[in-house]
Amino acid sequence: MENIxxxxxxxxxxxxxxxxxxxxxxxxxxxxxxxxRIVNNTSDAEEVTQDVFMKIYKSLRNFRFESSFKTWVYxxxxxxxxNTYKKISKESKHRGDYDIALKTHAxxxxxxxxxxxxxxxxxxxxxxxKLSIKQRSCIVLREVEGLSYEEISKVLGINIxxxxxxxxxxxxxxxxxxxxxxxxxx
Amino acid sequence: xxxxxxxxxxxxxxxxxxxxPELAKQIDEHLKxxxxxxxxxxxxxxxxxxxxxxxxxxxxxxxxxxxxxxxxVYEKNRDTDGIFLRLRDALRVIFNIRKPVLAFAxxxxxxxxxxxxxxxxxxxxxxxxxxxxxxEFIAYLDTDVSSGSTxxxxxxxxxxxxxxxxxxYAHLFV
Ligand SMILES: [Zn+2]
Numbered sequence: 001m002e003n004i005x006x007x008x009x010x011x012x013x014x015x016x017x018x019x020x021x022x023x024x025x026x027x028x029x030x031x032x033x034x035x036x037r038i039v040n041n042t043s044d045a046e047e048v049t050q051d052v053f054m055k056i057y058k059s060l061r062n063f064r065f066e067s068s069f070k071t072w073v074y075x076x077x078x079x080x081x082x083n084t085y086k087k088i089s090k091e092s093k094h095r096g097d098y099d100i101a102l103k104t105h106a107x108x109x110x111x112x113x114x115x116x117x118x119x120x121x122x123x124x125x126x127x128x129x130k131l132s133i134k135q136r137s138c139i140v141l142r143e144v145e146g147l148s149y150e151e152i153s154k155v156l157g158i159n160i161x162x163x164x165x166x167x168x169x170x171x172x173x174x175x176x177x178x179x180x181x182x183x184x185x186x
Numbered sequence: 187x188x189x190x191x192x193x194x195x196x197x198x199x200x201x202x203x204x205x206x207p208e209l210a211k212q213i214d215e216h217l218k219x220x221x222x223x224x225x226x227x228x229x230x231x232x233x234x235x236x237x238x239x240x241x242x243x244x245x246x247x248x249x250x251x252x253x254x255x256x257x258x259v260y261e262k263n264r265d266t267d268g269i270f271l272r273l274r275d276a277l278r279v280i281f282n283i284r285k286p287v288l289a290f291a292x293x294x295x296x297x298x299x300x301x302x303x304x305x306x307x308x309x310x311x312x313x314x315x316x317x318x319x320x321x322e323f324i325a326y327l328d329t330d331v332s333s334g335s336t337x338x339x340x341x342x343x344x345x346x347x348x349x350x351x352x353x354x355y356a357h358l359f360v
Contacts, residue, residue, distance in 0.1 A: 015262045017255065017258065017259065017262075020258060021251070021255070024251055024254060028246045028250070028251070029243065029245065029246065031246075032244065032245075032246035032250075033243050033244060036244060037241075046246075046247065046250055049246055049250055049254075050250065050253055050254055050257065053254045053257075053258075054254070054257055054258070054261070057258050057261060058261065117240075117242060120237055120240045120241065120242075121241070121242065123237050124237050124238065124241055127233075127237055127238075139238070142202060143235075143238035143239065143241070144238070144241060144243075148202075148204065149202070149204050164198050164199070164204075167197070167198055167202070168194065168197045168198050170234075171197045171198075171201075171230060171234040171235075172197065174233050174234040175229060175230060175233055175234055177233070178229065178232065178233030178234070179229075179233075
């Protein structure tokens with residue numbers, strides 16, 4: 001994803017809705033997918049996305065172009081999604097309903113591939129649920145968006161070694177879970 | 187490198203392309219001769235990597251942009267309303283100023299800043315803040331001049347005077 005031209009950011013910060021729509025078009029895919037995997041359900045992911053873009057709009061004037069706009073947007077996204085997740089878990093209305101899998105194919109014309117995709121989405125829902133929020137956010141940025149360890153460390157504001165160890169522990173947790181379910185021996 | 191080190195790298199740098207090609211090559215060589223690490227690598231790929239790498243990407247619902255747009259337009263209008271409220275408050279301060287010269291100076295600041303705002307059509311915290319600071323400062327000059335002779339009778343009159351002025355000017359802004 002390319003960084004948005006400075007001029008567009010400035011126009012958007014002056015209230016130009018067209019320019020703001022350009023920002024939305026460029027980043028909404030990232031924001032929505034990261035939110036979806038961190039909160040693990042569609043309705044909260046939509047709420048997070050809306051929240052993130054309001055935060056972006058309100059703080060555009062304070063964006064000083066010293067850091068990359070992309071990293072800045074990513075950081076707002078990760079923080080908002082993590083906080084929302086924490087809020088939902090605290091409210092203990094656990095919504096591990098895996099509606100993402102259901103959303104994949106509601107129609108009856110399920111081909112082999114559709115079925116596979118749906119199964120994978122279901123599995124992913126379960127797997128994400130096995131991870132702590134710290135592990136989950138690292139894994140999501142790494143796997144869903146393909147960020148490097150260094151980029152993840154900038155977005156989450158943590159040391160690169162912390163990123164590495166969280167990813168390691170996340171994958172160990174997933175391995176343990178796989179062992180439990182599939183029953184293979186290492 | 188022992189198997190433990192290698193498995194740790196399989197969990198991280200090796201799988202994420204975060205190690206040097208030389209190190210990756212060393213690991214590949216080891217995998218050729220070590221069934222344990224090979225099995226470990228397969229398990230990692232199957233349970234920890236492939237579910238994520240086969241994950242779908244979803245497009246945000248179309249209706250979402252409409253919601254965001256509405257919220258942004260609302261916010262934008264609130265900003266504009268905000269500056270008019272603050273301008274009104276700034277003007278109220280001017281009515282408290284007794285020295286005509288100072289009142290005139292404060293009014294000039296408000297006019298200047300308002301014109302600037304109208305021209306750029308750009309609400310900015312800094313502009314509004316500047317305006318408030320200037321008006322407050324000029325008002326302070328006014329109180330400073332008259333301090334030392336605090337006459338409570340006089341103060342009463344002043345407050346009454348201001349209140350009537352305020353009521354009169356309030357029509358202009360409300
Ligand atoms: Zn080995």
